[in-house]
Amino acid sequence: MSVCTLHQGHAPLLISLPHDGSALPVGFEDRLTASARRVPDTDWHVSRLYDFARELGASILVPRFSRYVVDLNRSPDDVSLYPGQNTTGLCPRVQFSGEPVYLPEQEPDAEEIAARVQTWWQPYHTALQQELARLRAEHGRAVLWEGHSIRSVVPFLFEGRLPDFNFGTAAGASCTPALQARLAAVMEAQNDYSHVFNGRFKGGHITRQYGRPEDGVEAVQLELAQLNYMDEETFSYLPERAGPTAALIRRLLQAALEH
Numbered sequence: 001m002s003v004c005t006l007h008q009g010h011a012p013l014l015i016s017l018p019h020d021g022s023a024l025p026v027g028f029e030d031r032l033t034a035s036a037r038r039v040p041d042t043d044w045h046v047s048r049l050y051d052f053a054r055e056l057g058a059s060i061l062v063p064r065f066s067r068y069v070v071d072l073n074r075s076p077d078d079v080s081l082y083p084g085q086n087t088t089g090l091c092p093r094v095q096f097s098g099e100p101v102y103l104p105e106q107e108p109d110a111e112e113i114a115a116r117v118q119t120w121w122q123p124y125h126t127a128l129q130q131e132l133a134r135l136r137a138e139h140g141r142a143v144l145w146e147g148h149s150i151r152s153v154v155p156f157l158f159e160g161r162l163p164d165f166n167f168g169t170a171a172g173a174s175c176t177p178a179l180q181a182r183l184a185a186v187m188e189a190q191n192d193y194s195h196v197f198n199g200r201f202k203g204g205h206i207t208r209q210y211g212r213p214e215d216g217v218e219a220v221q222l223e224l225a226q227l228n229y230m231d232e233e234t235f236s237y238l239p240e241r242a243g244p245t246a247a248l249i250r251r252l253l254q255a256a257l258e259h
Contacts, residue, residue, distance in 0.1 A: 004063045004124045006131060011057030012139035013257055014131050015050055016206060017147045018072035018124065019043035021063035028069065031106035033099065039066045041088075041096045043149045045237045049229055049246055050147050056253055058145075059131050063124055068092055068101055070116040072124045073146070073204035091116060098156040128210070136216050143179070143256045146207050146221035151232050158200045164228050165195035165248075168203030168221035174211025175218035182255045183220065186248075193228065193248060220256070222249070 004021075022042045029037050047062050054060065063072055067088075074090040088094060091113050092101050101107075108116065128144075135142040152162050165187060169175045180197065187195045203211070203221040211219030226232050229242035 002123075003065060003120050004061060004127055006062075006127050007054060007060045008131070008134075009054065009057040009059040011059075011257055012135050012142045013053070013056065013058040013145060013253065014128070014135060014142060015053055015058050015060045015145045015147055015253075016128055017043065017046050017050065017060070017062050018204075018206060019063075019067050019148060020047045021065045021067070023065045025065070025069060031102055032068070033101065033103055035097070035099055036068065036095060036101045039068060040235075041067060041092075041150075042235075043147070044226065044235050045230055045242075046147050046149055046224075048237060049149075049224075049242055050249070052246055052250055053253060056250070056257065058253065059135065061124070061128055061131065063120075065120055070113075070120045072121055073148075073206050075205045075209075076117050076121060090121075094156075096151065096154050096156055128206070132210060132217055141216040141218075143175075143259070144206070144210055144217060144219040145253065145256065146204065146219065148201075148204075148221060149224040149226045149229075152225035152227045162223075162225045163196045163199065164193035164225050166199055166201045166223040166225075167195065167197045168201045168207055168223065169198060169219070170203045170208045170211060171198050174203055174207050174213070175220055176213045176259075179218050179220070179256060179259045182259050183252055186251050186255050190248065192244065218256075218259075222252070 020043050022039045091108050132142050201223040207219045207221040228245045230237050
């Protein structure tokens, strides 16, 4: 069974959803703590939230398996994205709550981690690279949009409540100033959602690795506070909240395409 699925569009836009997967390999669940078996740190329902993007001609890449198997938005050498701050790694050992992922003596060793990278991490990145190359060859440019979400309050990772829309552009290195300005203008034209650029989330490995404006590929990560489209306790999708949120994301993607 494929570890990820790719919908190929016709516009110069690839939406990557690396934490949408929630599946666990056979036998994997038996190694996890009771709380981790719920895979609570999933970017729940983002593929549903972004489904409208097909109408814009976007390509969409979605994994099948949970970030607890291997985090597709981490470097394969597991270098910290945020040195000196709490974070989770390539094969997370702690949840966003600070609780352990694994039961005692069940954490993966280096050999198993290398195998997970080969089996689950590499196919996603190969698909991502090939689709970016296709779009760039066809259009002369491509925008890589990293779609993420997280609970609005996670004391282990950040203080207080997260802004609604958290944009990461690697401090401006992964996209042109003009694209960031366009996105900022969309956000500043509305009053319903708070936002920040390069705050707690500055873009993960994918944004930093593939965002190369000088080569025609611009990358932006959007980390949404989950309460804007779902119930953070039950993980239920809430259409009445998701509708307006998706409409604003559509305006952002349209701005990126018109850039």
